[in-house]
Amino acid sequence: MLDKKVSRQKTLRKKKKTLSFNEYKRSLELATEGMVEILDIERLIRLIVYMVVKKARLIHAGLLLYNAEKKSYILSSSRGLRGSVIPKEYIRIQPGEPIIKFFQARRGYLLNKSGAIRVEDLNRFLRNKRLFKKDKPLRELMLEVKDEMVNYEAAAFVPGYFQTKNLLGVLFLGEKNNGEKFKQEELDFFMALARTAVMAIRSAQLYKNIQKIFYGVIKAMALSIEKFDPAFTRPHMDRMFKMGSRMINKLEKRKVELPDMPKELFISSIFLHDIGKQYTPREILHKEGSLTKEEWDMLKRHPIDGAEIFEQIEGLEEVARIIRYHQEKYDGTGYPDGLKAGAIPLGARIAAVLDAFDAMTNSRPYRKKPFSIKDAVKELIKEKGRQFDPELVDVFAEVLLEEGMISFSELKEIYPDISLGFLFDSLISR
Amino acid sequence: MKPKDKIKLLVVDDEELICNYIEHRFTKRGLEVFFALSGEEALIIFENKKPDVVILDIMMKGIDGVETLKRIKEKYILPKVIIVSAVNNQEKIRELKALGVSDYLTKPILLKELDTLVMNFAKEIKTAKSN
Numbered sequence: 001m002l003d004k005k006v007s008r009q010k011t012l013r014k015k016k017k018t019l020s021f022n023e024y025k026r027s028l029e030l031a032t033e034g035m036v037e038i039l040d041i042e043r044l045i046r047l048i049v050y051m052v053v054k055k056a057r058l059i060h061a062g063l064l065l066y067n068a069e070k071k072s073y074i075l076s077s078s079r080g081l082r083g084s085v086i087p088k089e090y091i092r093i094q095p096g097e098p099i100i101k102f103f104q105a106r107r108g109y110l111l112n113k114s115g116a117i118r119v120e121d122l123n124r125f126l127r128n129k130r131l132f133k134k135d136k137p138l139r140e141l142m143l144e145v146k147d148e149m150v151n152y153e154a155a156a157f158v159p160g161y162f163q164t165k166n167l168l169g170v171l172f173l174g175e176k177n178n179g180e181k182f183k184q185e186e187l188d189f190f191m192a193l194a195r196t197a198v199m200a201i202r203s204a205q206l207y208k209n210i211q212k213i214f215y216g217v218i219k220a221m222a223l224s225i226e227k228f229d230p231a232f233t234r235p236h237m238d239r240m241f242k243m244g245s246r247m248i249n250k251l252e253k254r255k256v257e258l259p260d261m262p263k264e265l266f267i268s269s270i271f272l273h274d275i276g277k278q279y280t281p282r283e284i285l286h287k288e289g290s291l292t293k294e295e296w297d298m299l300k301r302h303p304i305d306g307a308e309i310f311e312q313i314e315g316l317e318e319v320a321r322i323i324r325y326h327q328e329k330y331d332g333t334g335y336p337d338g339l340k341a342g343a344i345p346l347g348a349r350i351a352a353v354l355d356a357f358d359a360m361t362n363s364r365p366y367r368k369k370p371f372s373i374k375d376a377v378k379e380l381i382k383e384k385g386r387q388f389d390p391e392l393v394d395v396f397a398e399v400l401l402e403e404g405m406i407s408f409s410e411l412k413e414i415y416p417d418i419s420l421g422f423l424f425d426s427l428i429s430r
Numbered sequence: 431m432k433p434k435d436k437i438k439l440l441v442v443d444d445e446e447l448i449c450n451y452i453e454h455r456f457t458k459r460g461l462e463v464f465f466a467l468s469g470e471e472a473l474i475i476f477e478n479k480k481p482d483v484v485i486l487d488i489m490m491k492g493i494d495g496v497e498t499l500k501r502i503k504e505k506y507i508l509p510k511v512i513i514v515s516a517v518n519n520q521e522k523i524r525e526l527k528a529l530g531v532s533d534y535l536t537k538p539i540l541l542k543e544l545d546t547l548v549m550n551f552a553k554e555i556k557t558a559k560s561n
Contacts, residue, residue: 074538083454087447092538151541 021186024055028193041204042076048197049077052173056186060085060153060174064093065201066167073100073170080174084153093170098144103159103167107138114187117157119149156182160194160201168198218268221275229277229285236362240271240354246399247350247392254395259318259346269319270351273326276306300335303327322347326355329387341389349389353380353396356387373406378414436462437552440481442472442498443514444490452485459545461552469498476502481509482555483548488515488522496522499529510551514539 028051045063053061060080064073072092078085093100102108108115111125122142125131132139149157154172162168171194173182182190225232244267252258259266277285280302284295291299307324310316325339325348332340360376371379377397384390397415400406439461441452449465456463464479466472470492475481484502488495495513502508508530516537523534533547 070538072538082447083450085447085451086541087445087451089538090448090451091541094540151545 021183021189024057025189028052028055028189041201041208044197044200044204045077048171048193049079052171052190052193053079056173057177058174059177061172062086062088062152063169063171065169067092071095076169084174086152097148098141099148099157099170100167102141102145103157103170106165107141108157108159112184112187114184114191115159116187116191117145117149118182118187119146119155120181122146122149156187156190158187158190158194160198162198162202168201169194171197215264215268218265218272222268222272225272225274225277227278228280228282229274232274232277236358237271239358241267243354243357243396243399244270244350246403247354247395250395250398251346254391256346256391261318265316265319266347269322269347270354272310272319273306273323273348273351273355274302275309275323276302276304279305300327304336318345318347321345322351324348326351328352330389331386334387344389349392353388353392356380356383357396373400374410374414377406377411381415436460437483437555438479438481439463439483439485439548439552440466440472440475440479441485442466442469442490442495443485443487444468445487448487456548459549461548469493469495469501472498473501476506480506483510483512483551485512485514485544485548488513488517488526496526496529499526499531503529510555512544512547514544 045065049061049063052058058080060078062075062078062085065076066072067074070092072094074092075086075088075090078088095101095104102117106115108117111117111121122145126139126142126146145157149155152172153174155175156173158171158173159167160169160171171190173190176182222237223234226234245263248258248263248267280299284291284299287295303324303326307320310320310323313319322345324336325344328334328337328339328344328348329352330341330344330349332338357376357380360371360379361373362370377400380388380393380396384393397406397411401408401411437460439452439456441449441463442465443449443452444467446467449467453463453465461483464475464481466475469490472484472486486495486498490498493501495515499508499511511531513526513531513534514537515534518536526534532551535543535547
């Protein structure tokens with residue numbers, strides 16, 4: 001009985017081993033279709049290598065990808081049998097090395113119409129000495145490439161070109177588990193896969209660059225606040241960013257619906273809230289005593305002024321809303337519009353908590369001596385449901401607790417009716 | 431070649447895949463390879479196997495590469511040591527060279543450089559031993 005089962009498993013495994021090209025081609029094709037939509041390069045190349053090793057059943061494979069900063073091809077992803085697989089990020093190849101030289105000169109097409117190199121094509125070509133009579137250097141290069149195949153235990157190299165002349169990467173394929181050779185149709189297919197992968201990698205790189213510039217601009221704008229607002233400093237921004245992202249992660253876990261925008265942008269809008277203060281007279285921002293009614297009225301315009309900057313930019317309407325409403329209070333007594341509770345955008349409600357806490361725990365022109373963390377939290381708790389969203393105060397306290405900025409006993413002391421559930425959760429998640 | 435005549439290589443790296451790969455690569459090239467996933471482990475293997483060549487990582491949990499090196503040096507004559515590390519800091523490199531490190535390769539490495547170093551050391555040691 002048991003024997004039967006074992007032998008059945010064996011035949012199954014055998015069947016699996018001889019999975020035909022047509023069978024795995026379909027699943028690879030399906031995987032490639034979605035590729036262009038993956039904008040995370042690392043995930044993308046991991047997927048490519050994974051699919052190739054898994055579906056074509058190779059001992060190992062790796063992808064060398066050009067890195068402009070290091071001016072070399074770095075093994076960016078690899079997979080396969082322990083020992084045979086070269087660990088990713090462990091090796092690099094320089095542009096002058098044989099494989100790169102060979103592919104840059106598009107010599108792959110000499111060996112195989114697909115443009116890829118298969119070890120047996122290379123050997124066949126090298127045996128035919130007549131072919132090299134006029135081109136000794138080519139023979140030398142091919143011999144070197146052959147050495148490299150041994151060196152990387154590769155059975156095939158597949159180049160990935162961008163706009164036909166730029167070599168963006170090289171996929172190297174180890175032997176198949178069952179020892180079979182790569183068929184012509186497989187090489188053709190791997191070349192097609194490489195083409196799609198190159199396109200996907202290029203668009204992911206472009207996206208990443210644009211994103212980098214975008215966040216650079218946002219950050220520069222935020223840092224410009226430093227020039228006019230004594231309360232806004234780089235450490236303040238970094239603190240807001242850190243605590244803000246911790247809060248947002250917690251809210252996500254609590255299944256709170258976040259606005260439809262990238263997380264980084266969401267957090268950035270939280271610390272951009274005071275950008276409108278550039279239009280507030282300096283004397284007001286730097287004033288040490290209390291403000292007159294007129295001065296207050298001027299200061300109170302900053303959320304609207306700030307929001308106006310971003311209202312001009314299509315797609316950043318939510319950023320403008322967060323800035324406009326960051327001085328609203330949960331009970332509807334804030335400004336500029338007196339919005340209440342859930343009507344206030346989530347980002348603005350978060351900004352209110354974070355900014356109040358940061359203002360209390362750091363010195364300000366009007367109050368030199370900062371509050372202790374404990375006293376500041378006490379103040380937040382007192383204002384739960386009045387100035388602040390009660391749930392957000394809880395989430396913020398949780399973050400402080402996890403960051404070790406306040407101790408469990410201190411928190412319990414100032415917040416006796418704290419829900420045991422959340423304390424328990426935050427202890428578990430530590 | 432009899433196993434006892436083989437050149438002994440020890441690779442120390444907290445990434446197991448790297449150890450596996452170096453083991454696979456240099457076993458195929460005729461060396462006897464041992465690996466350690468930490469500095470502590472390396473010291474034990476060092477005591478028992480007395481390797482001829484060591485490939486050492488710097489950043490590791492527990493005692494790091496520099497400390498491992500110092501402890502080896504306290505008790506034994508230092509073998510050939512090749513550092514393979516992602517750290518690319520001139521001061522660190524000087525410090526390590528002063529400790530007696532033969533070569534320093536930065537990750538990602540050129541595989542050929544590592545091959546050449548290891549195989550040349552192996553050849554050197556073999557000649558020295560046979561004399």
